[in-house]
Amino acid sequence: MVTRQFRQHFNRSMMISRLANYFLGKNEVAPPSDYRLLTSLLSLAWVVEARDPYTGGHLWRVSRFANMLARKAGLSDKDAWVVSIGGFLHDLGKIAVPDAVLKKADRLTDEEFAAIKTHPDVGRTLLAQHPLGAVVLDAVYSHHERPDGKGYPQGLSGSAIPRASAIIGICDAFDAMTSNRPYRKGMPVEQALSIIAKNLGTQFDREFGEAFLQLGRAENLYHIVEHSDEGIPLQRCFGCGPTMVVKRETTVGASIFCPVCHGGYTFTGLLAVPEPSGKLANAADIQADPDEELIARIVGKAWDTYLAPLAR
Ligand SMILES: [Fe+2]
Numbered sequence: 266m267v268t269r270q271f272r273q274h275f276n277r278s279m280m281i282s283r284l285a286n287y288f289l290g291k292n293e294v295a296p297p298s299d300y301r302l303l304t305s306l307l308s309l310a311w312v313v314e315a316r317d318p319y320t321g322g323h324l325w326r327v328s329r330f331a332n333m334l335a336r337k338a339g340l341s342d343k344d345a346w347v348v349s350i351g352g353f354l355h356d357l358g359k360i361a362v363p364d365a366v367l368k369k370a371d372r373l374t375d376e377e378f379a380a381i382k383t384h385p386d387v388g389r390t391l392l393a394q395h396p397l398g399a400v401v402l403d404a405v406y407s408h409h410e411r412p413d414g415k416g417y418p419q420g421l422s423g424s425a426i427p428r429a430s431a432i433i434g435i436c437d438a439f440d441a442m443t444s445n446r447p448y449r450k451g452m453p454v455e456q457a458l459s460i461i462a463k464n465l466g467t468q469f470d471r472e473f474g475e476a477f478l479q480l481g482r483a484e485n486l487y488h489i490v491e492h493s494d495e496g497i498p499l500q501r502c503f504g505c506g507p508t509m510v511v512k513r514e515t516t517v518g519a520s521i522f523c524p525v526c527h528g529g530y531t532f533t534g535l536l537a538v539p540e541p542s543g544k545l546a547n548a549a550d551i552q553a554d555p556d557e558e559l560i561a562r563i564v565g566k567a568w569d570t571y572l573a574p575l576a577r
Contacts, residue, residue: 298396299396299397300564300568302395302396302397303350303397303564303567304560304561304564306354306357306395306397306401307350307353307354307555307560307563307564308555308557308560309357310324310353310354310356310357311324311553311555311556311560312553312555313356313357313359313360314356314359315524315553315554316359316360316364316367316368316553317359317367317368318368318508318523318524318525319444319445319446319447319508319525320444321493321499321508321509321510321524322491322492322493322494322499322510323356323440323444324352324353324354324355324356325353325492325493325494325559326436326440326489326490326492326493327352327353327355327433327436327437327440328349328350328352328353328563329349329352329489330352330436330439330440330477330486330489331348331349331351331352331432331433331436332345332346332348332349332352333480333484334348334432334435334436334473334476334477334480335348335349335432337476337477337479337480338432338472338473338476340428342570342571343570343571344428344429345570346566346567346570346571347400347401347404347429347571348404348428348429348432348433349563349566349567350400350401350404350563350567351400351401351403351404351405351408351429351433352404352432352433352436352437353563354388354401354404354405355388355404355405355408355433355437356384356388357384357387357388357391357392357405358383358384358385358386358387358388358389358390358391358405359384359387360387360391361383361384361387362380362381362383362384363380366380366381367381370446370447370448371448372448382409382417382418385405385406385407385408385409385417385418386406386418388405388406389402389405389406392405403427403428403429403430404429404430404433406418406430407419407421407426407427407430408430408433408434408437409434410422410426410430410431410434411426411434411467411468411469412426412431412466412467412468412469412470412471413466413467413468415467415468416434426470428473431469431470431473432470432473434469434470435461435469435470435473435474435477436477438461438468438469439457439458439461439477439481440490442456442457442460443457443490443491444490444491445506445507445508447505447525450506451490451491454481454486454487454490458477458478458481458482461474461477461478462474462478491507493510493511494512494513494556494559496535497511497512497513497535498535498536500521500530500532500539501538501539502523502525502526502528502530502539503528503541504523504525504526504528505523505525505526505528508523508524508525509521509522509523509524509530509539510556511532511535512556512558512559513556513558513559514558515532516532517532517533517534518531518532519531519532520532520542520544520550521539522544522546522550522551523546524551527545527546527550527551528541528545528546529541529542529543529544529545529546529550530542
């Protein structure tokens with residue numbers, strides 16, 4: 266039987282030898298394999314998210330909230346990193362949800378909701394053989410479980426729900442409540458917090474939920490709500506609301522397009538209102554385009570807090 270100590274020693278030795286190869290120049294151009302694997306997973310998650318034109322920035326926001334909550338609840342730097350990456354990847358399984366269901370503007374039928382509910386299991390299948398799959402499995406597979414056992418896919422309850430899943434479940438719900446949907450406007454932070462407060466112990470983990478309430482009351486979360494990156498608010502389409510994601514490198518005067526109505530705008534600055542350009546998007550204008558700089562920043566942070574210390 267392989268002991269835990271041996272496994273830890275083995276993992277550590279593997280990591281150190283990989284890093285040694287990297288720093289000794291055997292792998293000069295490309296970063297070590299785990300770094301690239303993680304980058305490709307986040308890019309994939311970005312493209313899956315882009316299938317739903319109303320949820321731009323959701324992964325970044327959930328990842329950001331989850332990191333804040335993990336720290337507030339006293340998790341270690343390493344665990345906060347795992348939760349943060351898990352937050353970015355939690356909806357990977359939505360790749361298998363049909364467009365007609367994913368993009369439906371009205372209330373879902375039971376059958377359609379059953380199709381949505383397959384996504385944690387699809388995510389688990391996708392990650393089952395992935396070298397980093399085990400790290401984020403809880404986030405992907407169990408983020409819709411509830412303390413009262415009424416969640417899915419397993420109907421776990423109470424302390425059987427992994428910590429990362431409980432944290433991401435709260436952040437996911439908070440972001441859904443404070444974001445616009447085709448059929449409703451996003452609600453104010455205070456209202457979303459009061460809904461979390463009312464459902465502690467039933468829908469939301471009590472301990473982490475209380476920590477999130479403290480966070481929401483102590484800090485202004487509006488720098489994350491309706492944003493797609495640090496300091497980058499979603500750009501507002503006149504007809505469809507805040508749907509347009511711009512990157513840090515987007516320059517004033519650039520053409521941007523609403524992913525919902527495909528209407529064109531001229532970007533006039535992060536805090537300004539985009540001007541309608543009269544253009545209509547072609548396929549290339551609205552193709553899913555992962556923000557490589559943002560993803561590299563998140564993966565880089567993970568590398569600093571989780572992987573690099575192993576090399577010391
Ligand atoms: Fe989900």
